[in-house]
Amino acid sequence: MKHTKSSRLGGLIKKTSLAxxxxxxxxxxxxxxxxxxxxxxxxxxxxxxxSFNEAVFVGITKYMNDTGIAVTELEPTNAxxxxxxxxxxxxxxxxxxxxxxxxxxxxxxxAAEAYPDTKFTLIDxxxxxPNVQNVLYKEHEGSFLVGVLAAMNSKTxxxxxxxxxxxxxxxxxxxxxKQGVKWQDSSxxxxxxxxxxxxxxxxxxxxxxxxxxTQIQNGADVVYAAAGGTGSGVYQAAADAGVLxxxxxxxxxxxxxxxxxxxxxxxxxxxAYDSYExxxxxxxxxxxxxxxxxxxxxxxxxxxxxxxxxxxxxxxRVNEARDAIIAGDIVVHDYMADDSCPx
Amino acid sequence: MNEFLLNTLDxxxxxxxxxxxxxMAGLFSERSGVVDIGLEGKMLIAxxxxxxxxxxxxxxxxxxxxxxxxxxxxxMVHGFATITHKGNQIxxxxxxxxxxxxLTMVLGLAWFKQGGQTPALANDExxxxxxxxxxxxxxxxxxxxxIYRELISGHNILVYLALLIVPLVWWVVYRTRFGLRLRAxxxxxxxxxxxxxxxxxxxxxxxxxxxxxxxIGGAYIATxxxxxxxxxxxxxxxxxALAALIFGKxxxxxxxxxxxxxxxxxxxxxxxxxxxxxxxxxxxxxxIEATPYILTVILLAGFIGRAIPPKAVGEPYIKxx
Numbered sequence: 267m268k269h270t271k272s273s274r275l276g277g278l279i280k281k282t283s284l285a286x287x288x289x290x291x292x293x294x295x296x297x298x299x300x301x302x303x304x305x306x307x308x309x310x311x312x313x314x315x316x317s318f319n320e321a322v323f324v325g326i327t328k329y330m331n332d333t334g335i336a337v338t339e340l341e342p343t344n345a346x347x348x349x350x351x352x353x354x355x356x357x358x359x360x361x362x363x364x365x366x367x368x369x370x371x372x373x374x375x376x377a378a379e380a381y382p383d384t385k386f387t388l389i390d391x392x393x394x395x396p397n398v399q400n401v402l403y404k405e406h407e408g409s410f411l412v413g414v415l416a417a418m419n420s421k422t423x424x425x426x427x428x429x430x431x432x433x434x435x436x437x438x439x440x441x442x443x444k445q446g447v448k449w450q451d452s453s454x455x456x457x458x459x460x461x462x463x464x465x466x467x468x469x470x471x472x473x474x475x476x477x478x479x480t481q482i483q484n485g486a487d488v489v490y491a492a493a494g495g496t497g498s499g500v501y502q503a504a505a506d507a508g509v510l511x512x513x514x515x516x517x518x519x520x521x522x523x524x525x526x527x528x529x530x531x532x533x534x535x536x537x538a539y540d541s542y543e544x545x546x547x548x549x550x551x552x553x554x555x556x557x558x559x560x561x562x563x564x565x566x567x568x569x570x571x572x573x574x575x576x577x578x579x580x581x582x583r584v585n586e587a588r589d590a591i592i593a594g595d596i597v598v599h600d601y602m603a604d605d606s607c608p609x
Numbered sequence: 610m611n612e613f614l615l616n617t618l619d620x621x622x623x624x625x626x627x628x629x630x631x632x633m634a635g636l637f638s639e640r641s642g643v644v645d646i647g648l649e650g651k652m653l654i655a656x657x658x659x660x661x662x663x664x665x666x667x668x669x670x671x672x673x674x675x676x677x678x679x680x681x682x683x684x685m686v687h688g689f690a691t692i693t694h695k696g697n698q699i700x701x702x703x704x705x706x707x708x709x710x711x712l713t714m715v716l717g718l719a720w721f722k723q724g725g726q727t728p729a730l731a732n733d734e735x736x737x738x739x740x741x742x743x744x745x746x747x748x749x750x751x752x753x754x755x756i757y758r759e760l761i762s763g764h765n766i767l768v769y770l771a772l773l774i775v776p777l778v779w780w781v782v783y784r785t786r787f788g789l790r791l792r793a794x795x796x797x798x799x800x801x802x803x804x805x806x807x808x809x810x811x812x813x814x815x816x817x818x819x820x821x822x823x824x825i826g827g828a829y830i831a832t833x834x835x836x837x838x839x840x841x842x843x844x845x846x847x848x849x850a851l852a853a854l855i856f857g858k859x860x861x862x863x864x865x866x867x868x869x870x871x872x873x874x875x876x877x878x879x880x881x882x883x884x885x886x887x888x889x890x891x892x893x894x895x896x897i898e899a900t901p902y903i904l905t906v907i908l909l910a911g912f913i914g915r916a917i918p919p920k921a922v923g924e925p926y927i928k929x930x
Contacts, residue, residue: 314723314724316726460882460894462898463898466844471837471839472830472835479620480879483616502729506738
């Protein structure tokens, strides 16, 4: 309330051409606040996609419960609203503003240029501005681990991968997965499909299901989906056919208990949490945060839903791979480094 | 028998089912002279209601029934606006679509608190694949056995219903008194009126049949092809059905072929990804995605000839005093 009042007053003064004073007035109003006013803008898929966005949502809910600080959440329903949402939050003095997903890069660029004093945290993409923190993940390392598990569980010698939108980020999942599969068993065959070439490809379970059926008909008996909301169709089709599926981003093991082998965890919720906490402590920094296995930014899920599927032998083998990657003995090729996959 | 072809045709049947229901719904509506751009919206609300009811009551049949009722209510809203009040049919249809998109999310959030989705349906809450009798016997016959086992058997009941509904629609439209009147009212409502029949009542009936068919199509999407309702999950099927209707010149069997063609291209798209063609290399996914649309443009431009709609379609009938 205080803020809107001051900007309304600011508008009045501007009309009488005292813009400088008005500017100082608005600035003092935002400094006067004690706690931070954090906010988040979710991707088009929405915060309940049971995958990527939901992982952020869970982290933010935890932050709210831990600190009692309210986080303002916005869910744009189309691409055009993203930039508006970011700018609206910035103009009302919210910061840091977490932008969820690669698709927001252009919008963050525009908003961060328009509001150079507001802190933005962008997940999964890079905007090179002094007030933007870019959180990136080594998805290829996490995908490598689930690839090892997939290879150990396949009886047919063929495993599948279903990506969401056909972009380098998703190819990075695919490439890491392939390397893990081949590391475990170089004779394995990997089938790979992308759902589409627009962001809608992250929310198309019908097509995910059809692609899964195709891969199963072609011999795949473990299917890894890196496709956001499209995944629910993949897991359903896999469960119907009695083959195993691997979830992504959130722990999705609960979605089809018994046929969910594991989930590749991408701890985006923690990134949002850390970003708010750092801003509150005054330690928030622009630039890069790159999180891999060593930083526990990615991993694989083991819980009561897949406990029976994972033998001690498999667990030992995956941990062996993890330790080797952290130690640098295995170097997982990053697709985005040179836009190609050696396998 | 070529397994690739069989699997592709199998997927074609699964993809075509909602298109068939929706395009047959559109056929009734447009043959009676009412443009039905709201096919998408009616299927969407039906998909949502079917998954919601199936989840709450634990039966896909209750879901199907509820979906038909919901879709019919939307059809009647369209009728009330365009028949009773002579409103613009396109505007009303667009309104139906927007209303369905918004309402499903609002109700979904209020009822299930999962971001507008319904809970995932368990196996006894959805339509499962059924194995037709005699698979084991016919299996010994080469080719025919494969076709019967892979292609014809193993779909859910709504797929078979869609295939049966087309000859039924043909029979109703071309061989019954109602069908004759329906076609007449779409071509020349004045003549029908002069003959002492109610134009409005005929059009309402057509819309109601369309509502029922859209309801089944929507229920298929959420409780048979998938096992959950997710936001905007019809993904344009209603509009593709509308295109198939025009493509097929408002005739049941040609519309059916158009539905099959569109679905076949979609099924092919799933399978041609990352296939390496000798001499050309891997086909980019974007090109494969665009293929159905490119082909549609080519076919529409050169091969099927002029598609002439029912004469009175789109015009509200106003009785002269």
